[in-house]
Amino acid sequence: MNTGGGHGILKSSLGVSAATLLSRVLGLVRVMLEARVLGGDAIASAWGLAFAIPNTFRRLLGEGALGTALIPLISETDAKSGPEQVRRELGIVFSVLSLILALVVAVVAGGALGLRRLALTGSVQEFLPVLASERVQLALMILPLLMPYAFFICLVGAIGAVLNTRKIFVLPALGALLLNFFLIGGLYAAFRRGLAGTELVGFLEFLSVLVLISGAIQLALMLLLLWKAGRFPAMSRKAFRESGILGRLWRLVLPGMIGGAALQISFLVDRALAICLGPKAVPALNYVDRIIDLPIGIYAIALGSVLTATMSRAAARGNLDEISHDLTFSLRHVYFLCVPMAVGVIFFWEPMIRILCLGGNYTEEDLMAARMVAIFYGAGIPAFCSIKVLLAPFNARKMMMTTLRYSLIAIGCNIVLNLILMWHLKQGGIALSTVLASMLNNTLLLRHLQKEGIPLxxxxxxxxxxxxxxxxxxxxxxxxxxxxxxxxxxxxxxxxxxxxxxxxxxxxxxxxxxxxxxxxxxxxxxxxxxxxxxxxxx
Structure with missing residues (x-):
C-alpha cells in the first residue's frame, strides 16, 4: 500500500499540532488560574456562560462551516481563474461576512441588555427565577463587552481557511496564543492580589476587555499574512454583480454551519441546561471541557483541516481511492493517540483536576462536582476527535446537506438525553448525553461513506x-x-x-x-x- 499521501497529511497535521500544542498548554495554564481566581461557583458560571456565546460563533462561522466551505471553493477558483479572481471573490465574502457579524454582535449585545432589565421585573423573577440569579445577571452584564470578539475571531477563522489553501498551516495556528497570553496575564495579576468576593465582579469586565484587545490584534496579524500570501481581498462593484461566490458559499455554509458544528451546538445546549442545575454545573462542564479540548485541538482539528484541503484536490480529480486511503490512515492515527488519552482521563481524572484547579477560590466541593463530567467526557475523546476526521470527505465533496441531516439527528438525540439524564446524574448526565450523541453522529457518517462507495x-x-x-x-x-x-x-x-x-x-x-x-x-x-x-x- 502506498502511504506517501498519508505521510504527507500526517506531517502537515503534526506541524499544525505542534503550533496548537503550545496554545493548548497555555490554555491549561489559563484553566489553572481561572479556577483559582474565579472559583467554581456563580462568578465562574457567569464567565463560562457569557464567553461560550462568542466562542460558539467562532466555531460555527470561523473555524467551522465558513472556513470549511471556503477551502474547496477558493481552491477551485484558484485552479481555474487564478489569484486575482480569488482576491475579488474574497473581497465579496469578507465584506458580506463583516456586515453579518456586525449585525449579530449588535443583536446579541442588545438582547443581553434587554434581558438584564427584564429580569429585574417581579413577574420574571416569579416565573423564571434562574434569569434573575446572580450567575445569569453577571453573564448578561459582560456579554455586550465580549460579543465584538466574535466579529474579530470569525474573520480570523475565515482568513485561516484561505491561508490553508496556500499550504500555510502553522502560522495561523500560532495566532491563538494571543488570547491565552492576555488572559493569563490578567488572571495572574488577580491571583497575586488575592481578589475575592465582590472584587471579582469588576474583574470580569476587565477580562472581557482583554479578550477584545487580543482578538483585534490577532485579526491585524492574520490580514498581514493574507497580504504576504498574495490573497488580500480586492473590492470591486463589478465583482459583486458578476461573481456567484455568495450563492455557492451560501448553499455550502447554511447546512455546514449546523452539520459541521454538531459538537459545538451540543456544548452550548449543555451550558444552557446546566445553568438550571445550580452555580457549580457550568464551571464543572467548562473546566473539564477545556482539559478535554487539549487532544481535540492538538490533533483532531489540525488533522481535519489538512484532510479537507487534501481531499478537496482528490475530489476535484474524482479519486475516491485516495480519499478512502487518507481517511483510513487518519482514523487509525486518531484512535492510536486518542484512545490512551481517554483511558488516562478515566483512570486519573481526580489528580489531574486537583493539580490543575484546586486552590484559591476553587474548593474540594467544586472538584467533586466535576467527577462524573470528567469520566464521561474522557470516555468521549475518541468520538469527539474522529468526527473531525469523518467530516473531511463530506466537506471536500461539498456534501454539507448530508452532514446537516445527521447532525440534526445527533443534536436532537443530545437534547432529549440531556432532559432525561440531567435530573439523575446532574452535570454528569449532560456530559454523557453529549458523548452518546457524538457516537451516534460518527456511526451515521461511517455508514453513509460505505453506501457512497468509499471503502474504509x-x-x-x-x-x-x-x-x-x-x-x-x-x-x-x-x-x-x-x-x-x-x-x-x-x-x-x-x-x-x-x-x-x-x-x-x-x-x-x-x-x-x-x-x-x-x-x-x-x-x-x-x-x-x-x-x-x-x-x-x-
Missing part, C-alpha cells in the same frame, strides 16, 4: 482501536495501583503532587508505546518515519 479499511481501524484500548487499559490499571505510592513519595510542599503526576504521565507513555511496539502497531513506525523526514528536510 475497517479491519485495520478496528485492530488499531482494540489494540490501543487493550494496551492503554493494561498500562492504566497497573499505574492506578502504583499512583498512591508515587503520590506519597513525590508530593512536596510548594509543588504538591505535580511531580508524582508528571512521573505517572511519563510511565504511562512508556508503557503504552512500549506495549504498542511489542504488539507491532504500524502507527509507531509511521509516526517515526514522518518525524525522520521532517528532520532531514529541516
Amino acid at each position: 479499511g475497517s479491519r485495520s481501524i478496528i485492530r488499531t482501536f482494540a489494540r490501543s484500548l487493550g494496551v492503554a487499559l493494561a498500562a492504566g490499571t497497573l499505574l492506578y495501583w502504583l499512583y498512591p505510592l508515587l503520590r506519597i513519595r513525590l508530593t512536596f510542599r510548594h509543588v504538591g503532587e505535580f511531580p508524582a503526576f508528571a512521573v505517572l504521565g511519563v510511565l504511562f507513555l512508556v508503557l503504552y508505546f512500549g506495549g504498542s511496539l511489542l504488539c507491532r502497531a504500524p502507527e509507531l513506525p509511521e509516526l517515526f518515519s514522518v518525524m525522520r523526514r521532517g528532520k532531514h528536510s529541516a
